[in-house]
Amino acid sequence: MADHLAVLTTTDAEDKARALAASAVERRLAACAQIDGPVTSVYRWEGRIETDAEWRVLFKTTAARYDELAAHIEETHDYDTPEIIATPITRGSDAYLAWLGAETTR
Numbered sequence: 001m002a003d004h005l006a007v008l009t010t011t012d013a014e015d016k017a018r019a020l021a022a023s024a025v026e027r028r029l030a031a032c033a034q035i036d037g038p039v040t041s042v043y044r045w046e047g048r049i050e051t052d053a054e055w056r057v058l059f060k061t062t063a064a065r066y067d068e069l070a071a072h073i074e075e076t077h078d079y080d081t082p083e084i085i086a087t088p089i090t091r092g093s094d095a096y097l098a099w100l101g102a103e104t105t106r
Helices: 014-026 063-076 094-103
Strands: 004-011 032-045 048-062 085-088
Touching (some): 004 014, 014 032
Antiparallel strands (some): 004 048
């Protein structure tokens, strides 16, 4: 498993995305979080095709902090089934990855 991860979630409002990003960084669950949007999401939910505007939040964290970050997203998020997708960071600058590790250390 990779030592560093990019973890993605979405939410339906910019203020919710900002609050989620800030709370994760404040708790050192992620070194940083980037918000972009609105994006258009098309998905099937409860048998219907839905189309909604959402804001993406991309967290940078370590594999060691993933479980706590995922739990924080699930506890804080107001979706029944929040999107939580982790992608390994297989390469990056040594300085950036060292910073990421330092910022997520308790």
